[in-house]
Amino acid sequence: MKATAIATPNIALIKYWGKRDEKLILPTEGSISFTLDEQLATKCTIEFSEDYKEDELWINGKRYLTQEQIEKSKNQLDFIRRIIGTSIKAKIVSESIVPTAGGLAGSAAGLCAQAFAAVNALNLGIDEKQISIICRIGSGSACRSVYGGFVEWRRGEKADGSDSYAAQIADENHWSDFRCIICIVEREEKKIKSRPGMKRTAETSILYPKRLEYLPFVLDMTRNAIIKKDLQSLMKVTMRDSNNMHSVMLDTWLPIIYLNDVSRKVIYSIHDFNADGIKAGYSFDAGPNPCIFTVNKYVDEVKNILKSIEGVEEIIISKAGRGPRLIENHLF
Amino acid sequence: MKATAIATPNIALIKYWGKRDEKLILPTEGSISFTLDEQLATKCTIEFSEDYKEDELWINGKRYLTQEQIEKSKNQLDFIRRIIGTSIKAKIVSESIVPTAGGLAGSAAGLCAQAFAAVNALNLGIDEKQISIICRIGSGSACRSVYGGFVEWRRGEKADGSDSYAAQIADENHWSDFRCIICIVEREEKKIKSRPGMKRTAETSILYPKRLEYLPFVLDMTRNAIIKKDLQSLMKVTMRDSNNMHSVMLDTWLPIIYLNDVSRKVIYSIHDFNADGIKAGYSFDAGPNPCIFTVNKYVDEVKNILKSIEGVEEIIISKAGRGPRLIENHLF
Numbered sequence: 001m002k003a004t005a006i007a008t009p010n011i012a013l014i015k016y017w018g019k020r021d022e023k024l025i026l027p028t029e030g031s032i033s034f035t036l037d038e039q040l041a042t043k044c045t046i047e048f049s050e051d052y053k054e055d056e057l058w059i060n061g062k063r064y065l066t067q068e069q070i071e072k073s074k075n076q077l078d079f080i081r082r083i084i085g086t087s088i089k090a091k092i093v094s095e096s097i098v099p100t101a102g103g104l105a106g107s108a109a110g111l112c113a114q115a116f117a118a119v120n121a122l123n124l125g126i127d128e129k130q131i132s133i134i135c136r137i138g139s140g141s142a143c144r145s146v147y148g149g150f151v152e153w154r155r156g157e158k159a160d161g162s163d164s165y166a167a168q169i170a171d172e173n174h175w176s177d178f179r180c181i182i183c184i185v186e187r188e189e190k191k192i193k194s195r196p197g198m199k200r201t202a203e204t205s206i207l208y209p210k211r212l213e214y215l216p217f218v219l220d221m222t223r224n225a226i227i228k229k230d231l232q233s234l235m236k237v238t239m240r241d242s243n244n245m246h247s248v249m250l251d252t253w254l255p256i257i258y259l260n261d262v263s264r265k266v267i268y269s270i271h272d273f274n275a276d277g278i279k280a281g282y283s284f285d286a287g288p289n290p291c292i293f294t295v296n297k298y299v300d301e302v303k304n305i306l307k308s309i310e311g312v313e314e315i316i317i318s319k320a321g322r323g324p325r326l327i328e329n330h331l332f
Numbered sequence: 333m334k335a336t337a338i339a340t341p342n343i344a345l346i347k348y349w350g351k352r353d354e355k356l357i358l359p360t361e362g363s364i365s366f367t368l369d370e371q372l373a374t375k376c377t378i379e380f381s382e383d384y385k386e387d388e389l390w391i392n393g394k395r396y397l398t399q400e401q402i403e404k405s406k407n408q409l410d411f412i413r414r415i416i417g418t419s420i421k422a423k424i425v426s427e428s429i430v431p432t433a434g435g436l437a438g439s440a441a442g443l444c445a446q447a448f449a450a451v452n453a454l455n456l457g458i459d460e461k462q463i464s465i466i467c468r469i470g471s472g473s474a475c476r477s478v479y480g481g482f483v484e485w486r487r488g489e490k491a492d493g494s495d496s497y498a499a500q501i502a503d504e505n506h507w508s509d510f511r512c513i514i515c516i517v518e519r520e521e522k523k524i525k526s527r528p529g530m531k532r533t534a535e536t537s538i539l540y541p542k543r544l545e546y547l548p549f550v551l552d553m554t555r556n557a558i559i560k561k562d563l564q565s566l567m568k569v570t571m572r573d574s575n576n577m578h579s580v581m582l583d584t585w586l587p588i589i590y591l592n593d594v595s596r597k598v599i600y601s602i603h604d605f606n607a608d609g610i611k612a613g614y615s616f617d618a619g620p621n622p623c624i625f626t627v628n629k630y631v632d633e634v635k636n637i638l639k640s641i642e643g644v645e646e647i648i649i650s651k652a653g654r655g656p657r658l659i660e661n662h663l664f
Contacts, residue, residue, distance in 0.1 A: 191600075206572075207579055210542035240538075243587045247539055247579040253568075254603050255575045261593045268523075271586050 002047040003121035004331060006097070007112035007324035009042075010035045010144045010151060011180055011291045013238040013283060014215070014222050015245040018202040024161040025140045028202060029215040032152045032169065032222050033144040034180055034293070035321040042106065044094040044113035045331035046121050052089035059094045059110070072111055076138035080118055090118070093331040111138035112145035116324040132165040148172040148322035150226045152219070172320035175229050177296035183306055184314040185262045186288050194286045197249070197256050204253040211248050231295055235281030238293060239270075242283040249286075258287050262311035266290040269305050334379040335453035336663060338429070339444035339656035341374075342367045342476045342483060343512055343623045345570040345615060346547070346554050347577040350534040356493040357472045360534060361547040364484045364501065364554050365476040366512055366625070367653040374438065376426040376445035377663035378453050384421035391426045391442070404443055408470030412450055422450070425663040443470035444477035448656040464497040480504040480654035482558045484551070504652035507561050509628035515638055516646040517594045518620050526618045529581070529588050536585040543580050563627060567613030570625060571602075574615040581618075590619050594643035598622040601637050 016031035057064040057073050064070050077090060094110050115134040119126060128146050136143035136153075144151045147168040156164030201208055218241055225234035249256040259267075263284060270282045270292065280294035280302050294302050299317060306312050348363035389396040389405050396402050409422060426442050447466040451458060460478050468475035468485075476483045479500040488496030533540055550573055557566035581588040591599075595616060602614045602624065612626035612634050626634050631649060638644050 206546050206576060207539040207542045207583075210539045214538050239587075240583075240585060243582050243585075244538060247583040250575050250582065251539075251572075251579040253572060253575075255571075255599060257591070257596050257599065259589070260596070264589050264592070267587060267589065 001049060001121055002045065002330060003117045004043065004045040004327050004329065005113045005116035005120065005324050006038060006041050006043050006327055007109050007116055007145050008036045008038055008321040009040050009106065009109040010141065010321075011182070011283065012141065012144075012285070013150075013234070013293070014218055014241045015283075015285075016140055016153065017198045017245050017248065018208070018212075019140070019198065021159070021161065022199065024164075025136050026161050026164050027140060027153065027155055029212055030153055030155045030219050031141075031144070032150065032219060032226075033141070034150055034178070035145060035148045035172070035323060036180060036182075036318040037321040039098055039316055039318055040109065040182070041097045041321075042094055042109035042113045043097060043327070043331060044092060044110065044117050046090050046092045046114060046117040047332075048088045048090045048118075048121055050088060052091055055089050056091040057094070058092065060096055072107065072138045073114060076111060076115060076134060077118065079137040080115075080122070080124075080134060084122065084124070090121075091332070095331060107139045108141040108145050111135055111142035112324055114138065115142070116146075116326070120326055129165050129167075133161065135166075136161070136164065146323060149174055149320050152223065169223055169226050172322050175226070175320070178229075178320060179294055179296055179299055180318045181292040181294065181299065181302055181306065182316040182318065183266065183290045183292070183312050184316075185290070185311050186260070190258065190287050192256050192286075197252070197286060200254075201248050201252040201256070205248045205251040207251045208248045211244055214244075232278040235274075235278045235293060238281040238283050246284060259284060260288045262309060263288045263290060265309050265311075266292075266306065269309060270302075273302065273305055333381060333453055334377065334662060335449045336375065336377040336659050336661065337445045337448035337452065337656050338370060338373050338375050338659055339441045339448055339477050340368045340370055340653040341372050341438065341441040342473065343514070343615065344473065344476075344617070345566070345625070346550055346573045347615075347617075348472055348485065349530045349577050349580065350540070350544075351472070351530065353491070353493065354531065356496075357468050358493050358496050359472060359485065359487055361544055362485055362487045362551050363473075363476070364482065364551060364558075365473070366482055366510070367477060367480050367504070367655060368512060368514075368650040369653040371430055371648055371650055372441065372514070373429045373653075374426055374441035374445045375429055375659070375663060376424060376442065376449050378422050378424045378446060378449040379664075380420045380422045380450075380453055382420060384423055387421050388423040389426070390424065392428055404439065404470045405446060408443060408447060408466060409450065411469040412447075412454065412456075412466060416454065416456070422453075423664070427663060439471045440473040440477050443467055443474035444656055446470065447474070448478075448658070452658055461497050461499075465493065467498075468493070468496065478655060481506055481652050484555065501555055501558050504654050507558070507652070510561075510652060511626055511628055511631055512650045513624040513626065513631065513634055513638065514648040514650065515598065515622045515624070515644050516648075517622070517643050518592070522590065522619050524588050524618075529584070529618060532586075533580050533584040533588070537580045537583040539583045540580045543576055546576075564610040567606075567610045567625060570613040570615050578616060591616060592620045594641060595620045595622060597641050597643075598624075598638065601641060602634075605634065605637055
């Protein structure tokens with residue numbers, strides 16, 4: 001009834017921004033991501049027991065209590081409990097492996113680790129596809145952390161969400177010199193959280209329907225570029241999709257602006273670096289922290305460019321991660 | 333053969349961003365603007381004479397020589413010369429009335445003043461509609477400076493551009509307490525000029541066709557809000573259109589980003605100010621300088637908000653201007 005898992009964040013190359021079902025966390029379109037290695041991993045121990053009168057959630061040593069704080073975790077556990085017809089409560093203890101980088105795509109790693117641990121604690125004996133759906137119920141992007149390498153979250157068509165889960169495009173060995181360089185530029189909490197933000201975009205942006213119309217082509221191009229290890233095509237479609245998502249955010253009413261002056265400097269610097277041909281690409285989630293994708297031979301150059309930009313506080317270089325795994329040493 | 337005119341900039345509420353004809357400066361859609369008063373005016377003296385062997389352009393005491401620098405002025409004069417079948421050259425001397433604010437929407441004021449002076453120096457005896465077309469040939473947005481108050485530049489349908497000119501929606505007396513507050517936040521020259529920038533957007537932005545599809549409705553709403561003096565509706569559509577234009581700029585390949593951290597602070601501050609109902613609206617041209625529209629009774633509050641934002645260097649408050657006029661005291 002107790003298990004501990006490690007899961008890692010994933011960074012979307014093609015972004016998820018908008019739900020077609022708020023409760024089941026079904027996306028308006030598919031998305032494609034790169035799973036990071038364990039430098040930014042989250043470790044989660046879960047124990048189900050009749051002794052617990054309510055779910056108890058601890059993250060990085062702090063008890064989470066409010067409805068808002070525990071919502072994602074609880075939704076995921078409720079979903080599992082409904083599957084197996086139980087009301088048993090759990091204690092969940094979650095920790096960032098590297099505390100300094102906590103928060104970056106943290107909910108994806110955290111809710112994937114929790115799902116993986118819960119499924120094993122309860123001995124459910126289900127496959128990655130089902131675990132991916134359980135992840136999704138907690139936090140949409142968490143469902144992509146179920147695999148290593150390059151992963152696609154399929155939109156799905158069904159109203160019950162049973163065909164909206166992650167699938168691996170290529171594993172962590174397929175493109176072994178591919179890298180993700182994560183820059184930390186700001187640690188303050190963002191003003192507009194992703195969940196209400198994407199809801200507002202889907203409801204109000206004039207340009208958003210055009211984004212959705214175009215995404216199936218973008219997903220095709222991205223899948224092909226990954227399979228062919230075509231860096232130029234992959235980086236171009238990645239940068240364009242990041243810009244496209246931040247465009248529909250700005251077009252939202254009220255507007256959502258995550259990019260700041262540091263982000264802008266990074267964007268222009270990468271375009272300067274690419275002047276003679278695309279060698280690297282940026283991508284920004286719902287925040288100003290840039291993620292730069294490239295291959296090993298350009299890492300040092302990109303690192304030096306990033307270091308020269310005022311406001312870049314920390315740089316982490318990640319290979320492809322292998323996806324979540326169980327470990328023996330529990331957190332409590 | 334000599335005349336001097338004063339013309340003022342105009343600030344678009346509904347933006348012009350994209351041409352359907354690069355040579356004739358025909359826009360992909362209509363736009364609507366507010367003509368500023370003479371605080372930011374440009375004064376232009378033009379003299380046609382057989383003594384001049386070539387066109388000579390002076391702006392703020394500096395001779396403009398390169399093809400790029402004189403292009404807009406020269407295109408406008410060539411257009412006039414073709415109409416009347418002459419090759420006579422001209423000396424043009426142009427000056428910002430307030431030198432410190434030089435550059436803000438300066439080409440609209442400058443090319444309107446030049447057109448107005450030229451038409452009078454040559455005694456062409458044509459109406460505002462024709463002058464507006466002459467302005468347009470120099471710089472698209474200049475055609476809106478031909479009238480005071482609120483002005484619409486009509487897209488037009490004809491390939492020769494003869495139906496793409498400005499028309500007044502309401503004159504400077506219609507909404508006498510309406511104000512435009514111009515903030516200067518940055519004086520450095522912008523990296524990407526409007527002309528190549530809008531060309532790139534029209535050619536590459538995925539979202540741009542959606543903007544064009546929606547603009548006719550936006551123009552209708554704006555026209556109605558001006559006629560009814562409906563501040564809330566006008567401000568909402570103005571802010572949304574500014575955000576929408578900057579969205580398609582960001583979606584351009586390579587991306588165009590004019591908004592900076594100061595712009596973002598202004599945007600969020602205005603939304604805070606509007607929390608209980610819209611009282612003011614921001615708009616950004618192809619640069620980070622915010623223009624805030626409001627009515628007289630809110631001017632002091634808005635001014636205080638803007639003053640409290642670090643990076644705002646200068647604030648100018650403008651009523652509706654009356655459009656261009658001839659004056660007697662020539663610049664040379």
